[in-house]
Amino acid sequence: MTINRRTLLKRSALLAAALATTKQNAIAKALEQTGLKDLYKNDFYIGTAIGNARLNNPPAGFNALVAREFNAMTMENDMKWERVHPEPEKWVWDHADKFMALGEQHGMYMVGHVLVWHSQTPRWVFNDDAGQPLSREALLARMKSHIDTLAGRYRGRVHAWDVVNEAVDEDKGWRKSPWFNQIGPDFVDHAFRYAREAAPEAHLLYNDYNMHNPGKREFVVDMIKRLKKNGVSIDGVGMQGHVGLEYPDIAEFEKSIEAFAAEGVAVHITELDLDMLPVAWDHIGAEISDSFEYSDELNPYPNGLPADMEEKLAARYAEWFKLFLKHRDKIARVTFWGTGDSESWKNDFPVTGRTNYPLLFDRDYQRKPAYHAVAALKK
């Protein structure tokens, strides 16, 4: 049978269509495999915080998603003093070691969180055997040995350490933590010196929340100046970034990015999430000791976020990333405080038992409109 011209044309058209579909599928597949880390590869690291539950019992596909989307990892809780060093002679390394192995398997920028903090730090740290507050010298020695052991264990492997967390009390100056009360303001200097000795190559950060607050901004700028004057090296400032739809004022946040960068340190956005629930009283910080009683009014979306709120979340995330891109020369990393909404601490802080939507992936680890808004800035 001879093939007439018409059949031939039809066949090649079909073939062309099939090829086009294959190509489109290939492009779609490639895009599907392209994560935020690839889109932002010339701008800054894109990180996530990993909690214990996901580390030890990851939902199906979780590790693959993390490897696809992120190139930086922070351990959410298990390098904190109470977890890693719960008793004077007891160290618990399982989780931190596993976290390091997972990150290194994927060539991640590894962030250690945290060496010196007042929260999630056991009481015994500050007291002697008789329960009396340790002297300045004894507490400094304890701090040094903790930093030596923890930062020393991961020397050359943790790329950035949150050396000191939350030493500033909003506009009131130094937070009156046991570190400050028992050592004095130079506890920060010592922490950075000890960290530098234990982890010479690591990027050393001061980390805090509400960094848009002008009082905090000035205080931290002065702290950096003083550290440098005293010959203490600090590489960066961590702006946590626990933000909401209405707060903070992005212009104030921007002023802080600029002010820190002007001191010659890098800016890391260390704990980004966007609270979608009503503000409990005037709560806009990340003061861990705050908590408020649950009420249904404070938990308006237990069964899903309405479309208009989903759009607001996406638009607000796009605003934040526009700001970060504008300052990509100053920003080394943007890390989300978790991956999917179900795992966020924001479901329980500052009110326990709510259903929050602060991240870019939903409870089934699907990309949300907010994800696409952030990705679209780079497409």
Ligand code: XIL
């Ligand atoms: C939070 C964790 O996400 C929670 O799981 C834990 O119960 C409390 O701490 N600032 C920080 C982080 O520096 O360590 C905190 O992480 C969130 C606020």
